[in-house]
Amino acid sequence: MAEPITIKDIANLCGVSIATVSRVVNNSPKGVGEKTVERIRKVIEEVGYRPNRLAQSMITKVTHTIGLVIPDVRNPFFSELVRGVEDVCNENGYSCFLCNTDGKLDKENEYIDILRDRVVDGLLFTTQNDKEFNPAFLDFHKNRTPLCFIERYVDELPETPGVFFDNEGGAALLTQFVLDKGHRHIAFVSGPLSTMNARMRKSGFMATMQNNGVEVDDRLVVEGNYKLDSGYAAVDQLLAPGKPKFTALIAGNDLMALGAYQALVERGYEVPNDISIAGFDNITYPAVFRPLITTIEIPGYKLGSCGTQMLIAQMKGQPLAVTRQVFAAALRDKGSIIQI
Amino acid sequence: MAEPITIKDIANLCGVSIATVSRVVNNSPKGVGEKTVERIRKVIEEVGYRPNRLAQSMITKVTHTIGLVIPDVRNPFFSELVRGVEDVCNENGYSCFLCNTDGKLDKENEYIDILRDRVVDGLLFTTQNDKEFNPAFLDFHKNRTPLCFIERYVDELPETPGVFFDNEGGAALLTQFVLDKGHRHIAFVSGPLSTMNARMRKSGFMATMQNNGVEVDDRLVVEGNYKLDSGYAAVDQLLAPGKPKFTALIAGNDLMALGAYQALVERGYEVPNDISIAGFDNITYPAVFRPLITTIEIPGYKLGSCGTQMLIAQMKGQPLAVTRQVFAAALRDKGSIIQI
DNA sequence: CCCAAGAGAGAAAACGTTTACTCGACCATT
DNA sequence: AATGGTCGAGTAAACGTTTTCTCTCTTGGG
DSSP states (O other), X not given: OOOOOOHHHHHHHHTSOHHHHHHHHTTOSSOSOHHHHHHHHHHHHHHTOOOOHHHHHHHHOOOOEEEEEESOTTSHHHHHHHHHHHHHHHHTTOEEEEEEOTTOHHHHHHHXXXXXXXXXXXXXXXXXXXXXXXXXXXXXXXXXXXXXXXSOOOTTOTTSOEEEEOHHHHHHHHHHHHHHTTOOSEEEEEOOTTSHHHHHHHHHHHHHHHHTTOOOOGGGEEEOOSSHHHHHHHHHHHTSXXXXXXXXXXXXXXXXXXXXXXXXXXXXXXXXXXXXXXXXBOOXXXXXXXXXXXXXXXXXXXXXXXXXXHHHHHHTTOOOSOSEEEEOOEEEOOSOSOOO | OOOOOOHHHHHXXXXXXXXXXXXXXXXXXXXXXXXXXXHHHHHHHHHTOOOOHHHHHHHHOOOOEEEEEESOTTSHHHHHHHHHHHHHHHHTTOEEEEEEOTTOHHHHHHHXXXXXXXTOSEEEXXXXXXXXXXTHHHHHXXXXXXXXXXXXXXXXXXXXXXXXXXXXXXXXXXXXXXXXXXXXXXXXEEOOTTSHHHHHHHHHHHHHHHHTTOOOOGGGEEEOOSSHHHHHHHHHHHTSTTOOOOSEEEESSHHHHHHHHHHHHHTTOOTTTTSEEEOSBOOOOOTTSBOOOBEEEOOHHHHHHHHHHHHHHHHTTOOOSOSXXXXXXXXXXXXXXXXO
């Protein structure tokens, strides 16, 4: 029913041209008398006129809109991240399109196309799929649409900004902690080695062991898939006859650590008295829950907010001091590693 | 660098008018010869032309965009809901602006204005704040912008669609379950009674008790704020000298149930042997965690996806069979209520 | 008193589409 | 042979802004 009020309506109401109204709306440098400004302001206020963003964007080519592409909001890490992104967007007058891809390449492609059609000013991109490189990024790059990666290195686009978590450092920190507690026989359950972060975490573990002069027993290093079940299964493998004993187990993420915990308990081991356990991610649950798992915290909110800041800086044409920001890891000791 | 390809480019490339190109892009009824269609299609394909959504929207007044306003994505209920919304949007060619308000009225207002400026086709609105009614909704209503509420009744807008969870029925289900286990002295810790759902849950509890001929002892009904601490504090109140004994405690949500659990354990009670506990929400954590709390599941994804379907139906001008959809509750028995 | 400069404001083009209207060509019907 | 219908395609207006250019009026300095 009620047609929206346009700039033309205001112009008529004030008996001025739309150009003049436009100038006061954008409190443009000058060219409008004080009294006129006052009058127009008042009318705008009274009738509640708000400029149509679409029309503005048509001509300015700027939508104040970004696309946020992630695998799944339901993953707590990503909901933290999303909130960080959205907060920074909002502070800066941007709105954010949320896209869930489940890490599937075709959905990623689809969303990239959609977002380009919608003329987003920038794109924030996360995935857990780092096997395949999406050539659509090259298009974005050619079109000079700002891009910021989250936890993803793209060799083809070396100068594209990104925010990262220091997976290797986190794993090193955790491994050192376990070593310092006196453990020497440490099992490691990695995430899927097809992913960058699983490889980094593993290498952080290996390097730290080596640096401390502790030999890694290959038979105690197994690969999981970041899911609970694979942690459970890993314990079965590690406890098989002929395998060496171990006093601590480091998992590539908390979920696998929990799976491992369950398997150990079911097999009659006491955690941490018989076997200590550590995870990665700091999946945060109300502190009432048991077990508590010593872990490495990944600052999802921070990654999101800083990534967005970098993206916005780019969109504003500000030169970036650093194009790749790496966030340090923090250890969360929850007592699941005992001194021996 | 690379200016985007426009319809004009395609027209020139094919030696036809832009109107003709537009017709084949929208595979418009007729008016273009088969051979021409073929030729234009091929060129479009070759150069990868994609129409500018902004320009399309300018003229059609349709953006294929919706606004999703929620308190906080980090709340697992809302991340479920968001995913449901986004999936249905995507299936139907819509994109979705995510807005976090923390339930604050001024942020809600701000986002409503922003979304209107951006000419969203519809608005999906959730809040936990049901004290204040935002008059901006009336504007939306006047502008005929489709609206769908989630878990919020708005008296001023009786015919506005909404999706709801049957809080009362859920509480009844849970209460009946507890009664059937033989409990007669049941404590109830409600959420903040300023919120609709806390009131509904409480009334579901009261009604079921009454229906079963069990008198509710007022001294065993306390009000919390849906946070962990308030569950803890509630137990302090309930265990104060002079209070009647109880064998079961039903909390307005899982978080408070956990707080209550912690308080009880710290005071030497065994759960559920001394006191049984039930919650609400089914906050889902890996099943390894303890304690497990018998609870009522709220189908967040379902609420989101169905709400979005209703919204889209409205936007397409389809008449809604029902404007208010209520989703049934389901009990998740996790053993924290014992038979007595 | 004249002129230049500057301030205030409007006209119109542009952004990339969709769509109502128009027009010519061709063919079939009377 | 004239009429009319259909098909294919183009012209131009429109959407709601921003912005460049232009114009007029005022003002102040010489």
